[in-house]
Amino acid sequence: EGxxxxxxxxxxxxxxxxxxxxxxxxxxxxxxxxxSAVDADELYALTLGNPFYATEVLAEGSAELPTSVRDAVxxxxxxxxxxxxxxVDAASVVPNAVEPWLLETLVGDGYGDAAxxxxxxxxxxxxxxxxxxxxxxxxxxxxxxxxxQRRDLNERAAIALTEPPEGEPDPARIAHHAxxxxxxxxxxxxxxxxxxxxxxxxxxxxxxxxxxDALAATPRAxxxxxxxxxxxxxxxxxxxxxxxxxxxxxxxxxxxxxRIGDDDGEALARSRxxxxxxxxxxxDPSALVMKQAVEAAERRDVSRGRxxxxxxxxxxxxxxxxxxxxIDFSHRAIDDSRAMGxxxxxxxxxTTLGAALILEDHPEGVDRILESVELATSIGQPLLAHWGxxxxxxxxxxxxxxxxxxxxxxxxxxxxxxxxxxxxxxxxSAWLARIRFELGMYGPAMLLATQVLRRGAMSPxxxxxxxxxxGRAHVRQGDTEGAAVLRGISGLIDSMDSLQRTWPHAAGLxxxxxxxxxxxxxxxxxxxxxxxxxxxxxxWAVGELAYWMWKATGDVTALxxxxxxxxxxxxxxxxxxxxxxxxxxxxYEQAKALAFGPPDAQLEAVAILDRIGxxxxxxxxxxxxxxxxxxVPRGPYSAARSHPLGLTERQAEVHDLLARGLSNREIxxxxxxxxxxxxxxxxxxxxxxxxxxxxxxxxxxxxLT
Numbered sequence: 236e237g238x239x240x241x242x243x244x245x246x247x248x249x250x251x252x253x254x255x256x257x258x259x260x261x262x263x264x265x266x267x268x269x270x271s272a273v274d275a276d277e278l279y280a281l282t283l284g285n286p287f288y289a290t291e292v293l294a295e296g297s298a299e300l301p302t303s304v305r306d307a308v309x310x311x312x313x314x315x316x317x318x319x320x321x322x323v324d325a326a327s328v329v330p331n332a333v334e335p336w337l338l339e340t341l342v343g344d345g346y347g348d349a350a351x352x353x354x355x356x357x358x359x360x361x362x363x364x365x366x367x368x369x370x371x372x373x374x375x376x377x378x379x380x381x382x383x384q385r386r387d388l389n390e391r392a393a394i395a396l397t398e399p400p401e402g403e404p405d406p407a408r409i410a411h412h413a414x415x416x417x418x419x420x421x422x423x424x425x426x427x428x429x430x431x432x433x434x435x436x437x438x439x440x441x442x443x444x445x446x447x448d449a450l451a452a453t454p455r456a457x458x459x460x461x462x463x464x465x466x467x468x469x470x471x472x473x474x475x476x477x478x479x480x481x482x483x484x485x486x487x488x489x490x491x492x493x494r495i496g497d498d499d500g501e502a503l504a505r506s507r508x509x510x511x512x513x514x515x516x517x518x519d520p521s522a523l524v525m526k527q528a529v530e531a532a533e534r535r536d537v538s539r540g541r542x543x544x545x546x547x548x549x550x551x552x553x554x555x556x557x558x559x560x561x562i563d564f565s566h567r568a569i570d571d572s573r574a575m576g577x578x579x580x581x582x583x584x585x586t587t588l589g590a591a592l593i594l595e596d597h598p599e600g601v602d603r604i605l606e607s608v609e610l611a612t613s614i615g616q617p618l619l620a621h622w623g624x625x626x627x628x629x630x631x632x633x634x635x636x637x638x639x640x641x642x643x644x645x646x647x648x649x650x651x652x653x654x655x656x657x658x659x660x661x662x663x664s665a666w667l668a669r670i671r672f673e674l675g676m677y678g679p680a681m682l683l684a685t686q687v688l689r690r691g692a693m694s695p696x697x698x699x700x701x702x703x704x705x706g707r708a709h710v711r712q713g714d715t716e717g718a719a720v721l722r723g724i725s726g727l728i729d730s731m732d733s734l735q736r737t738w739p740h741a742a743g744l745x746x747x748x749x750x751x752x753x754x755x756x757x758x759x760x761x762x763x764x765x766x767x768x769x770x771x772x773x774x775w776a777v778g779e780l781a782y783w784m785w786k787a788t789g790d791v792t793a794l795x796x797x798x799x800x801x802x803x804x805x806x807x808x809x810x811x812x813x814x815x816x817x818x819x820x821x822x823y824e825q826a827k828a829l830a831f832g833p834p835d836a837q838l839e840a841v842a843i844l845d846r847i848g849x850x851x852x853x854x855x856x857x858x859x860x861x862x863x864x865x866x867v868p869r870g871p872y873s874a875a876r877s878h879p880l881g882l883t884e885r886q887a888e889v890h891d892l893l894a895r896g897l898s899n900r901e902i903x904x905x906x907x908x909x910x911x912x913x914x915x916x917x918x919x920x921x922x923x924x925x926x927x928x929x930x931x932x933x934x935x936x937x938x939l940t
């Protein structure tokens with residue numbers, strides 16, 4: 236404390252020269268943060284462009300409060316009078332702005348013009364309220380309070396806000412201060428009110444947080460109150476991508492409803508638990524629990540709870556590609572929800588119905604989901620509208636209607652970025668990565684998939700989609716770690732036991748085995764998911780998995796169920812198959828079909844593969860042509876020819892990361908590759924550029940930029 240006071244006085248010494256620094260603009264902050272993990276918008280909001288604060292936060296490497304900033308702010312506060320410091324301390328516990336009446340309540344007798352003037356260098360009056368000059372300064376002062384000070388000020392703020400001099404109490408503000416004070420009685424009352432208000436506004440994430448606070452403050456013995464809160468939390472949490480602890484809360488809800496003797500509530504709770512188990516990749520337990528929920532619901536009269544049970548059963552069946560069952564449950568859920576006037580349940584059921592119809596190639600599928608989006612928008616439920624677009628994108632993507640799919644996924648991601656709806660944009664981004672992979676855009680696919688995987692917490696389903704896309708792109712480009720990436724999620728895939736996850740994964744491993752010259756291992760990889768695909772009559776899954784079985788054994792499986800391009804190529808109609816793939820937009824698959832043709836068709840295949848950077852298959856076809864005596868142009872990949880320095884697409888990506896100053900480990904993390912592979916790429920770049928150091932290579936990259 237003495238050192239802080241000394242630092243605070245230092246600027247008054249005669250030999251000190253103060254250099255005024257103007258605040259940095261938003262663009263300047265963005266430039267400073269470009270190579271940092273710190274979000275530029277968050278940094279600007281925290282510092283308002285203050286150069287010292289901004290550079291210290293960047294040096295810390297996160298938006299956490301740097302010790303250097305805390306010391307500097309607290310030292311400045313140490314020069315204030317006793318009353319000025321009391322005012323600053325009181326203001327620090329109130330986020331954003333504090334009203335004069337509330338500040339006077341917290342400061343007490345010492346509140347007045349003298350204290351306000353003294354504190355002006357940190358807290359100033361803006362319009363009708365007081366604010367800290369910089370949010371980071373408020374955080375610094377708040378962090379310097381003792382635990383007793385913090386709790387006392389927050390509790391007094393919460394109590395004062397329950398009776399404002401004008402207007403109605405703001406439950407969210409009261410709940411915030413009650414939580415900071417640890418005042419459980421206040422939390423139970425006001426967090427529930429705040430959650431109800433946020434839910435009514437469509438602020439799902441905010442509502443979920445408030446109800447979680449209320450649950451934490453409610454004793455376990457109070458099962459009736461907890462059951463009501465658990466109903467809210469599990470419903471809201473299911474809209475937020477199944478956040479942590481949701482499974483445990485659903486299990487408690489089932490137990491609580493059983494103890495209360497609420498049969499309707501128990502059926503509803505079991506349906507939610509089943510959905511959450513499925514989301515965690517626990518397929519068999521989820522199926523058993525959902526069966527129990529449906530059997531119980533079918534014995535009950537029409538209700539909102541029964542509508543939700545049927546809606547969740549429909550969704551799970553759709554996800555498992557039991558499409559007829561999904562469509563049946565969807566219609567039952569829609570009927571119940573309309574009978575009860577439950578628009579939210581109707582929206583969910585329409586979305587599921589549309590997704591199932593899309594997967595069956597039914598023309599009404601898109602219309603049903605757009606109907607759900609329109610209804611969600613009309614009742615102020617943007618999150619449900621967002622999920623409609625996600626389902627449109629993933630469903631159409633699976634049917635290889637890429638143009639429509641990407642438009643809907645882009646819309647979903649833009650909605651989420653604009654409105655901060657929920658983390659399901661990760662799933663939309665993961666699916667966009669899969670589509671880029673299937674379109675032969677391997678670099679963009681791996682980049683997007685890696686961005687998703689680096690965000691940390693996500694649902695197992697999102698992890699599987701993103702990892703499979705990245706791993707398969709690695710395989711097709713010849714990166715040795717591609718198969719390892721796919722094998723790394725084999726356990727998770729097995730636990731899910733869902734065709735939409737097992738099919739792309741098995742196909743990726745089969746392709747890796749084929750390109751590595753191990754076709755004998757393919758049947759064991761694809762046999763089980765192929766049998767499921769045949770049973771479910773899933774044409775694209777049947778086609779891809781049957782194709783690899785045919786390549787490995789020569790046996791044709793369920794040809795009549797396979798999607799047209801696969802059926803054509805396995806029937807020997809390679810030219811028609813190539814045209815079909817070209818129309819769809821899949822150059823790699825087009826090249827695979829052309830490879831069954833005469834030399835001129837195979838040369839066309841090589842050219843396509845060179846263009847998209849699919850080296851392993853291109854080399855196999857080249858080798859076959861040369862063995863047949865055909866002259867094959869060697870040449871670099873087209874990606875390398877188009878790069879001004881002759882780098883391949885992967886080398887160009889590594890080169891850009893070198894320019895940002897990343898180490899081999901950081902490059903490996905960024906690109907989802909091993910450190911050894913990253914080092915190999917760096918070495919190849921240094922050789923190709925004829926330079927001796929990473930710094931020289933980085934300088935060349937910056938010059939190009």
